[in-house]
Amino acid sequence: MIKFSIWRWWAIVTKEFIQMRRDRMSFAMMVGVPLMQLVLFGFAINSDPKRLPTIVLAADPSVFSRTLIQALTNSGYFQIVKVVHHETEIEHWLALGQAQFALTIPIDFSRQLVRGERPALLLEADATDPAATSNALGTLNVLIPTVFDRDLVGPLQHLRSKPAAVELRVHRRYNPDGISQYNIVPGLMGVVLTMTMVMITALAITRERERGTMENLLATPARPLEVMIGKIMPYILIGYVQVTLILIVAHFFFKVPMLGSLGLLYGIALIFIAANLAIGITFSTIAKNQLQAMQMAFFFFLPSILLSGFMFPFRGMPAWAQQIGEVLPLTHFSRLVRGILLKGNGWEESLPELWPIVIFMVIVIILGMLRYRETLD
């Protein structure tokens, strides 16, 4: 016996819009939060750090040393900040964290090299943050075998490294230059939506109860369903404003490729927004006041941002963490957005990531409805 009156629903929608317009602070947050996060994450986060401070102890000043140092600098990963003369200095610089790498070229390096004795080079790295060093070290493995080829001429030619029996070709597809922004900016869309949608709906409905206006509303002929849908309507719109804002910034500032259909993206965003609003409403039926609603929103937001693959590589997590991640809508939405924008995925490729969001939403709505019945009495 669900009777839905468009007129009453519309009354609530207009009321919400007026209230939203009055609440300048929240309104500014809804637009400000995505912009701020875009600037912070988009410009600041770089998972492929370059120009890392490097010190060199060149005990053997020779043409080979100079070639090596030049090659390191040219790779883009290393920036020679100081040439030191003693091992204790290396210890000191690494301990202070002023150098990420310290390269030691031993005495007699060139002589041993020319004699074909395979001299050792020592590269010490401050590996406290593995992510910061791994790419630079990876480059070295490619660089070192061939770095001296140009210097090994004439009778030394036989010392050049020989080509491997197999040639490996790597295609870095979808993001050949490894630009972090291509990964982060689309991922931010889901993060921003999760944060604002869950929090704002949880707050909006809890506020109505806290102030007692919900009691007034329920004493009128307005049905709970009309109240709920009426209240979330404006936030769906806000969600779309945020999506559009992020897409514009992604396109014009970060030059993120947009290969897939934007229509599909907007359609999927609606489902994702609805899932988050459902969580917000369910939280609001449990929370007793706005502070609790806020805390619950954060309780949901933190695992979302940490386990969804936005911050850290999803496949790097242990199985149990991946399983939690698979439940969260943000995980699937991030994959969907990246898939559509970077890979040009269509409806068929998107479907496997879409239904987990739908299932999540349906379960949350059922939970919310059960809780809502109880709180009426």
Place this chain on the structure above:
Amino acid sequence: MSNLVISVHGLSKFFGKRCVVNQFALQVERGQIYGFLGPNGSGKTTTIRMLCGLLTPDAGEGQCLGYNILTQSEEIKRQVGYMTQKFTLYEDLTIRENLDFVARIYGMSKRRQRVTDSLQQLGLMERAHQLAGALSGGWKQRLALAACLLHEPQLLLLDEPTAGVDPKARRDFWGQIHQLSVQGITTLVSTHYMDEAERCHRLAYIAYGNLLVDGTVSEVINHSNLIVWSVKGDKLWQLQQQLTPLPGIEQVVPFGNVLHINGHQAELLQHSLAPWQADNRYEWQRSQPTLEDVFISLMQQSQDNSI
């Protein structure tokens, strides 16, 4: 259709294991102003909420405006004006927007006209664009009443409508309620003020979920069988302390320069008071119990019962 606007019996409501309303019965006739009294936490608000369909009773049945309170709460809501204890219009909407919202929710025709009429009646036409939160307590209460009258309800349920409102505004408010009563609109109003209770056609006193008495003001007073003596004289506070512990004396209450002493058992009371009545420093007089005397005595009894 019978002349009874509210007719319920056996209404009970439990919050967990606690019985908040116990076997409540009430009959209210069309056009009556029915006062609802009782200490804090006595179940007044819960009863009102059950009558307008906000809460489902755990037991009992009845009708409100001819509709079954268990199954037809939607129809009831459409014809009831419910005013909550706290100001529960939207403080961040203007006065006009608040009224407009209510009118839309009830799906009223000629909405703008009715809102404008209501604003004019209120005398808030010039301030229609002020935020409702900026109004003073008295104006908020008038606005809340106007909002719940907007859809022309047949029954008003007012939950402590005049708490924290100044005497002039309260008098105006009651004037309006009586006018509505003449037009045939029934009012059920809960209050803590005795002067307001005396303005009601009938009263019900509930304490801790139980209906203790109901009737007209004089019926309630006569029914109480309370004997009241008032005494004037010097150092009444001393007398009050000496009298309070004596048998048969249930209450000793100062009213300005007068002390009210009351009890139910005439002989015991007489026996306890005799030595003081012989004292010529004091001037004794039998008086009519006031509503307050009756209610406080009811409250003490009900507390004794509940332990």
